[in-house]
Amino acid sequence: MTVSLYAHPFSLYCQKVLIALYETGTEFTYRFLGDADPTASAELAELWPIRRFPVLVDGERTILESSVIIEHVDLRHGGPKRLVPADPEAALEARMLDRVFDNYVSSPVQAIVFDSIRPEDSRDPYGVRQARDLLETAYGWLDARMADREWAAAGRFGLADCAAGPALFYADWVQPIADRFPALRAYRSRLLARPSFARAVDEARPYRHLFPLGAPDRD
Template identity: 45%
Template sequence: MPLTLYYHPLSSFCHKVLVALYEYAIEFERRIIDLSSETDRAELRALWPLCKFPVIVDHANPQGLPESSVIIEYLDRFYAGQHCLLPSDWNTALQVRLWDRFFDQYVQAPMQRIVADRLYAKNDDLSAERATLMTAYGMLERQLASRSWVASPTFSMADCAAAPALFYANNVLPFPEDCRHLNAYFDRLTQRPSVLRVLEEAKPWFAFYPFAEAIPERFR
């Protein structure tokens, strides 16, 4: 196979890339990285010295390509065919990139700090992280008031970013009930075949997730 993905099935940023790969229907080899294994860490570090996943290797150009958004842009350029996740229209593509960054920076980042706090029993003050998530939920509620997908008329890279970010964020700080557009969007995302496949593959690993008890029964 021309592509190898270095990843972990529980990682939200890896989920983002997996959703894109399944949307594109691209065949790829899987290399699960256990960060507790020095052998695995050394293998990943050789590709990306920061030792973070996901990293993808295109064996036609065997240099590790890191960062979920960069990976998806690469796949969109060289492997997408007719099914692109980056719109050809510049203005729409700009919105897709904006909302992709929004999910990474303002949903994933505070969510991951909350998860890490429980994982390492730090008991830090996380009021700022929760406030950021609530602000993000409010912004999404307004953004989604008149659209099915967050940044484009069709499913895009921004929705690939949204799926894992919102799945895990909803566990650590549930969406307000009155955010009906956000809740409806989350339902659309989690009914998408590519997203369902990612969540199904993650099931065996959910027991290691610090908020496992908060995962809705329908996803277990």
């Protein structure tokens, strides 16, 4: 069956899914959302009127939401090393950490970025401060968790790390991960060295000028 991904390489949640596709070696058609392929955007609107992405089409099935897409890829196209563990208890841990990275790292990052592109008189300094405070709290919790482990959950690379890679990548651009969080900084470095994520980062390099807060000259 034909697998198609509607995505943009600079999108945090698209990178999350791309990591899973690259980890599993899944062959797919990249329906690039941008000026280079305007038909892809029209197709996306037909598939999902809310027009949020990524969206995966696998044969007759349309799958929404990055975490669900990864679970689908893992079930239908994964190899012997599953991204979501078969053991139910280990799977719960992986799903929990996936939600932590999405809700308490990625979401405040997006809140800060989106606020920066609003008109000056519509910005929300209080909301931005809350988002930065949430990131700092999440950094502290994650640093303690990662002090004695290589990957986020279940003892091996998986679903939670697919979420962690782009979440921490952009978070450190928005609210730098301080030296007082050495385990989290080291984890971010391991993620950047992972071939699947390194590939996603490299594919997004041409679009760094789009980052409204200014992409740092690193990574």
